[in-house]
Structure formats: structure tokens, C-alpha cells
Amino acid sequence: MINFNENILEDNALLSVQNRGFAYGDALFETIKISYGKLLFWEDHYFRLMASMRIMRMEIPMNFTMEYLEKQIQNTINASQLSNASSRVKLTVFRNEGGLYLPETNNVGFVISVKLIENDFYITKEGAYKVDLFKDYYLSPSLLSTLKTNNKSLNVIGSIYAKENNLNNCLVLNTNKQVIEALNGNIFLVKGKTIKTPPISSGCLKGVMRKQLIDIIKTMAEYELEEEPISPFELQKADELFITNVIVGIQPISNYRKKQFVNEVSKTLLQKLNVKIRLS
Template identity: 80%
Template sequence: MVNFNENILEDNTLLSINNRGFAYGDALFETIKASYGKLLFWEDHYFRLMASMRIMRMEIPMNFTMEYLEEQILKTLTENNLSNASSRVKLTVFRNEGGLYLPETNDISFLIAVKPVDTDFYIVQDTFYEVDLFKDYYVSPSLLSSLKTNNKALNVVGSIYAKENKLDNCLVLNTDKQVIEALNGNVFVVKGNTIKTPPIENGCLKGVMRKQIIETIESLPEYELVEEAISPFELQKADEIFITNVIVGIQAVSKYRKKTFKSEVSKLLIQKLNIKIRVS
């Protein structure tokens, strides 16, 4: 069951072929982890969505408050018997039909879809995880590249490339040939006591989990968090590389080309992250 503008419908309900999210990628989405009726980091998701809608010049409805959208998500979880489980929530906002590239209206509709996930909180991922660079296409840094829009062609093609080459993920480069993120999350590189992550200005997604990890690192006096450009040459000199997103939490990278990595910092941050969730 999905929630389309407050209406609970069968999840095989068809959207119009004129839907602007389908026709032009004129849509934004938030992927949220829900655990037993609690939306993790919901405030951060909500304010990122509102900021993104303003950048996309979408009209924000008066009733689109944090409380209203939370109520609609919880309603959808209940209808899918997922109130007492952990779930992946996808909240999509798209501009209403009409027009070609130039829309006839800036009014919006929303769609909420949910499905269960295996883990309630975040766990240490000890499985072997190999990555490489995806160099077929590059991200051009701009304010739009920091948004979660439906324009994800690079991520789709990159994911196919990773599968064809028996990789678990790929790291994405910007047009300056700097590492900016993974196909499905932000990237952090550890060298000694310094933990680096690319700045938003380099073209990476303004990730909700990225924000949580940065705040957690900044609370640890033994580590220094630096937001700086990351060169591909730094990867093979790193002690550790990890990828972050709100569903997995932290995914430690085991191997990049011929270099293998530890996961000590990843494990420490996972522990701190789960503590943060329990006390919030």
C-alpha cells in the first residue's frame, strides 16, 4: 500500500504517463529509515526536503509541516503493518502535471512508499566490500548536484558497471577528477587521526547520514574532521575508507584496487551512532 496525497492505494496503482517526475525527472525524494514507528533523523530529512523544494522552485503547501508529513508516513507504515518493525521509507515530491520543460504550475503532489528492512539499528558490516572508481561519467558541481532528485542516470549506469565488474560499489568523480561520493552514499577517508570528506561545493550529495557522522566525529577529541577535496591518489594511502547512508549507516570498504583497509574507525562510529539514536 502507498500513500498518494493522503489516500492509501494499492502499490500497483499507476501514475499518469504525464507525471513530471517520470517525464522530466522533476521530482525530489527522501529515503528515511523508520524503526518501530520512529523516523530516524526526521528533522534533518524534513528541512533538507524543504530547502530542496525551494531550490527547485516548487510551491510548498501550507499544510506541509514536519508534523503533517510525519503523520502521513506513520499512517502508511500502519497500513502496511510495519509500525512495529524497521522499514525503508521513500517520500517523493513531484511537480503537478502540465507543460513541457516549462511547467504550467509549481504546485506539487507527494507519494510515500515503504518496505521492511532486516536491521532495527545500525550494525558493523564485516562482509568483504570492494570498490573502484567510476570514470565513464562525471558530476558537474553545482547546487543541483547536492539534491536528491530523480535525475540519477549516472548512479544507475555506475551500478550496472559495478555489477559487471564484480564490485560492491563505485566512487564517483566530479569534473575536476576529485572523489566526491559513492554511488549510494557519502564517502569518508581516514589517514592517521584525520578523517576527510569532500565538501558539498565539490558536488556531493548533502547527505543526512553525512551530517550525523560529521557531528559524531567532531565530538571525538582524538580525531580531526576535515572537509576538503579528495584526490584518487589519496585512496591507496588511506588507513580506512567508509561509505555512509541512512539505511546502512556505515559501510566499511575492504579493498580498493590492490589496497586493503581496516575498519576500526567505522566500528567506533557505528557504536556512537547507535547511542545517539537511543538517547534522541
Template identity: 65%
Template sequence: MINFNGELVENNTLFLNEENRGLRYGDSLFESLRVVNGKIYFWEDHYLRLMASMRILRMEIPMNFTMEYLEEQILNTIEASNVQNEALRIRLTVFRNNGGLYLPNSNNVSFIIEAKVLENAFYVHSNEHYEVELFKDHYVNTGLLSTLKSNNKLINVLGSIYAKENGYNNCLLLNNQKQVVEALNGNLFLVKGNTIKTPPLKDGCLNGITRKKLIASLEKLENYTLEEASISPFELQKADELFVTNAITGIQSITKYRKKEYANTVAKDLLGKLNAIARLS
């Protein structure tokens, strides 16, 4: 089932048309949520990010768009889909309503909620081969808009096609200053000794929820030093570990970049901590 503005409809129902502003202009935001047995992981953080992003895009936030209302809509969608006891990936999409050209007729919004079943109830570390390469055909712009989880994802689409055509599992994206900012599907962390480094938001990386949770956790751990600092491509082959984070997978270790192969000890340690944080969220 799909939830469109609070109305539950069958998956194959046609409820959008060619005037949709998300389709026409990418005038849309989304949140990818992990839900297990009716519990939405890090729901408050996702909600607050969505509200902040809507304000940045000058969308009108409806009076009923409370945390409680949207949580209820997500749970209603899950119940209607009869997947209450499953681990789920929820996509909550918000887009400006039809009308206008670049200038919208209004800033009012609609929303869609979709549910997909996941394989594992908890974040699980994969020991499988996972090779990445730099994607250098196009660059991420530094600045606030790049940090938003919007539908403007052409670089991620093209990077994914490049990765598939060349036998890579993922690609790392560069900004227009030739700094490494993130992977195609999540934030990047680099481990060297006891130091864990991740690009700052000013470099143009996504303001990821899992990134935020890991940073908060690392700041409390005495055995690691966290740095939010720009990452040069030259640093990648000097690292002990590289890993990618997102709300659905949790932590994905990178095993190879060019001729360098990486360990995964720190990633496994942090994944255990992330599962503990998720259960308490």
C-alpha cells in the same frame, strides 16, 4: 500500501500516468528514511533538507506540508501496511504536478510514500568483502544541484550497472575536476591516522543526513580530526580506512580498492556512536 497525496492505495494501483513530470523530466525529489518501531530517525533533518531542496527547485510548498503532517502521513502508511513493529525503509517522493513542457504549468506538487521492511532494527557493521572501483565514464558536476537528493540519478544507475558487470560492490564517483566526491549510494569518508576526511559540498557530493550527523559528532571528539576537503584519487590507496554513509545502512566499510585492503576500526567505533545518536533523535 502506498500513500498518494494522503490517500492510501494498494501497491499495484495505477495512480500515475505518462504526464508525470518526475518521469518526463526528473522534476522530483525524494528522501530515504529509516523508521524503527514508529520512530523516524533524524526526521527533523530530513524534513528541513526536503523543504530547502523544494525551495531550490522552486516548487510550491503546500501550507499543510508541516513536519507534523508529513510525519503523520508516514505513520499512517506504516499502520495501513501493518508493519508498525518493523524496521523500515521509507521513501518520500515529491514531484511537480503534471502539465507543461520544460516550463511547468504550475509549481504545485504531489507526494508518494512507500514502505519496505529492513532486516535489522539498528545499524549493523558488515565484515563482508566490499570492493570498489572508480567510475570514470561520466562525472558529477560541481554545484548546488548535485547536492540535492533528486530523481536525476543516471550516473548512479550506470555506475551500478558497471559495478555489477565487473564484480564490484560499489563505485566511487568523480566530479568534473577529477576529485572523488562520493559513492553510488552515499557519502565517502577517508581515514588516515586520526584524521577523517570527507569531500565538501562544493565538490558536488550529496548533502547527506548521515554525513551531517557524523560531522557534528566528530567535531566533538578529541581523538579524531575532521577535514572537509577535496579528495584526490591518489589518496585512496594511502588511506587506512574508507567507508560510505547513508541513512539506511548507516556506515559501510570498504575492504578493498584495487590492490589496497583497508581496516575498519574507526568505522566500527563511529557506527556505535551513530546508533546512539539515532536513538536520541
């Protein structure tokens, strides 16, 4: 089932071809993990969405409170009979129909979809996970590149490239040839007692899971956190690399080209992340 502007519909319901999210990519989305009906990190998702809508000059409805949207998500979960399971929710907000590049209105609508997932909490990912650089196209760092919009052409083409080359993922470069993220999440690099992740100014996604891990790392006296640009040359020298997003949590990288990595820090962070969720 889906929730289209408060109306619960079958998940095969059709959007108009004039929908601006479809026609121009004029939409934002949040992907949220639900554990037994509980929205994980909902406050961070909500405030990122509100900030993104302001940047996109979308009119934020008066009723778009945190409580209202949470209720709409819960209604969708209940209608899909997933209130006692774990699921992946996608909340998409789009500018209403009308106009060409210049919209006729800045008012918005929304659609919520939900899909069952297996893991209730985050688990350690073992086994091979191979990545390489995606160099066909580069991301231009700006405030827009940090948003989760429907314009994800680079990620789509990069994912096809990864499949064609028997890779599990690719790392994205910005126009300054800096490593900024993976195709489906933020990137962290461990070298000795330093944990490094690219700054938002480099163009990476302002990830919700990225924020959780930064907060956790700052409490660990044995490690130093750096939000600094990462060059491709640093990847070969790293002890550990991992990718983060709210669905998988932490995905360790086992291989970058001929370099192999351990996953000790990612295991420790994953344990702390699950403890944080249980206590919240």
C-alpha cells in the same frame, strides 16, 4: 501500500504517464529509515526536503509541516502493517502535471512508499566490500548535484558497471577529477588521526547520515575532521574508507583495487551513532 496525496492505495497503483517526476525527473525524494515506527533523523530529512523544494522552485504547500508529513508517513506504515517493525520509507515530491520543460504550475503532489527491512539499528558490516572509480561519466559540481532528485542516470549506469566488474560499489568523480561520493552514499577517508570527507561544494550529496557523523566526529578530541576535496591518489594511502547512508549507516570498504583497509574507526563511529539514536 502507498500514500498518494493522502490516499492509501495498493502498491500497484499507477501514476499517470504525464507525471513530471516520470516524464522529466522533476521530483525530489527522501529515503528514511524507520525503527519500530520511529522516524530516524526526521528533522534533518524534513529541512533538507524543504530547502531542496525551494531550490527547485516548487511551491511549498501551507500544510507541508513537519507534523503533517510525519503523520502521512505514519499512516502509510500503519496501513502496511509495519508499525512494529523496521522499514525503509521513500517520500517523493513531484511538481504537478502540465507543460513541457516549462511547467504550467509549481504546485506539488507526493507519494510515500514503504518496504520492510531486517535491521532495527545499525550493525557492523564485515566481509569483503570492493570498490573502484567510475570514470565513464563525471558529475558537474553545483547546487543541483547536492539534491536528491529523480535524475540519477549516473548512479544507475555506475551500478550496472559495478555489477559487470564484480564490484560492490563505485566512487564517483566530479569534473575536477576529485572523488566526491559513492554511488549510494557519502564517502569518508581516514588517514592517521584525520577523518576527511569531501565538501558540499565539490558536488556531493548533502547526506543526512553524513551530517550525523560529522557531528559525532567533532565531539571526538582524538580525531580531526576535514571537509576537503579528495584526490584518487589519496585512496591508496588511506588507512580506512567507508560509505555512509541512512539505510545501512556505515559501510566499510575492504578493498580499493589492490589496497586493503581496516575498519576500526567505522566501528567506533557506528557504536556512537547507535547511542545517539537511543538517546534521541
